[in-house]
Amino acid sequence: MLLDYTKLKLNLLIDGVNPENENLIGRMSGAGPTGGRYFLLENGSCVNIPLWTKNSKYSRFWIKKFDDQNNLFQLFDDKKLITTLKLIPRPKFYDLNTSDNIKMSKIAMLHGENCLASTIYQKCIYWSQGKACEFCGIELSLRSNSTILEKTAKQLSEVLDKSIKEGVCEHMTLTTGTPNTSDKGAKKFMPILKELKRKFSVPIHIQLEPPENQIIIEDLYSSGADTIGIHAETLDPLIFHKICPGKSEIGLKKFKEIWNYSVEIFGKEQVSSYLLLGLGESLESLQKGAHYLIEHDVIPYIVPVRSILETNFENVQQKNFQQIYNLYKDVNNHLKKHNLDPRQNKAGCVRCGACSIITDFYNIKIESKNEN
Numbered sequence: 302m303l304l305d306y307t308k309l310k311l312n313l314l315i316d317g318v319n320p321e322n323e324n325l326i327g328r329m330s331g332a333g334p335t336g337g338r339y340f341l342l343e344n345g346s347c348v349n350i351p352l353w354t355k356n357s358k359y360s361r362f363w364i365k366k367f368d369d370q371n372n373l374f375q376l377f378d379d380k381k382l383i384t385t386l387k388l389i390p391r392p393k394f395y396d397l398n399t400s401d402n403i404k405m406s407k408i409a410m411l412h413g414e415n416c417l418a419s420t421i422y423q424k425c426i427y428w429s430q431g432k433a434c435e436f437c438g439i440e441l442s443l444r445s446n447s448t449i450l451e452k453t454a455k456q457l458s459e460v461l462d463k464s465i466k467e468g469v470c471e472h473m474t475l476t477t478g479t480p481n482t483s484d485k486g487a488k489k490f491m492p493i494l495k496e497l498k499r500k501f502s503v504p505i506h507i508q509l510e511p512p513e514n515q516i517i518i519e520d521l522y523s524s525g526a527d528t529i530g531i532h533a534e535t536l537d538p539l540i541f542h543k544i545c546p547g548k549s550e551i552g553l554k555k556f557k558e559i560w561n562y563s564v565e566i567f568g569k570e571q572v573s574s575y576l577l578l579g580l581g582e583s584l585e586s587l588q589k590g591a592h593y594l595i596e597h598d599v600i601p602y603i604v605p606v607r608s609i610l611e612t613n614f615e616n617v618q619q620k621n622f623q624q625i626y627n628l629y630k631d632v633n634n635h636l637k638k639h640n641l642d643p644r645q646n647k648a649g650c651v652r653c654g655a656c657s658i659i660t661d662f663y664n665i666k667i668e669s670k671n672e673n
């Protein structure tokens with residue numbers, strides 16, 4: 302029977318893999334979906350597999366390395382061999398230093414197959430107010446000294462240069478914790494964007510909360526950002542308030558205003574929002590939120606949330622796998638119905654695709670490769 306790689310990818314994103322017996326190392330904490338490593342499935346799709354989360358150690362999936370040279374692993378579902386995975390190797394630039402003597406892996410890391418990603422400011426006002434998003438690990442990597450508080454344009458430019466020369470970078474994701482300013486960190490992005498765009502032609506994705514003044518979105522675009530992520534995580538106000546006590550104070554009305562303005566400035570398919578699976582929201586409500594975004598030309602990047610170690614967050618166990626898969630299928634049909642193609646996204650998470658199966662449905666032709 303043909304293996305449905307899109308279903309397998311979703312399974313791996315939700316359940317993770319028990320990495321026991323394989324001495325893999327990786328990003329244990331920080332912003333976004335951490336606690337995993339990136340693998341290529343046999344159909345060429347990249348997946349950010351949770352290896353070090355609260356759930357992954359109980360996963361029925363496990364791996365066994367069988368080809369050191371090519372980083373190939375066998376993937377087992379309990380006792381059954383399922384397929385082969387290719388690990389994206391740890392890039393060499395990680396062990397280089399910037400001209401101010403900072404290890405480059407503390408400035409930016411490789412995400413997915415070819416996305417250089419960095420958190421330009423590693424603190425968030427909500428952490429200091431005790432209102433952090435429950436699933437977030439942004440300040441944990443600072444505490445573990447695996448990164449530094451604030452990255453400069455010069456440091457990021459040096460790392461980008463090395464990653465391009467090593468042939469591992471084709472686009473970039475820059476995210477930020479939220480400082481206590483009405484621009485939500487936008488002004489920290491601008492000198493970095495201008496410097497990187499002055500030297501490189503790599504498309505750049507930025508992520509931040511909705512700034513109070515929408516003009517800032519124009520300034521970010523004219524500074525050189527190609528795509529933007531304004532992440533609400535959910536469009537259910539009760540869940541939003543419960544899971545993101547600080548961020549939800551902005552209100553979904555502001556998110557909607559800034560999404561609309563961002564689509565005007567960046568263009569359709571270049572604006573996205575994470576919607577997290579496993580926050581306790583019903584699938585119907587999540588579907589409604591995704592449809593709202595699509596009908597406003599914003600790409601809903603639906604990602605199974607992770608229970609990152611050292612956070613108090615326990616994601617809500619996903620029992621109804623087939624319903625979740627059908628939700629993704631429905632959202633994909635709605636994207637097509639509204640002529641919104643995530644493959645047109647120039648940079649960042651939507652282009653990378655490692656944390657979601659939102660784009661995998663489009664790669665139907667890839668699936669057929671298995672018939673040979």
Ligand code: SF4
Nearest residue numbers: 412413650653655656
């Ligand atoms: S989808 Fe985004 S967060 Fe996930 S690996 Fe890719 S760049 Fe990183």
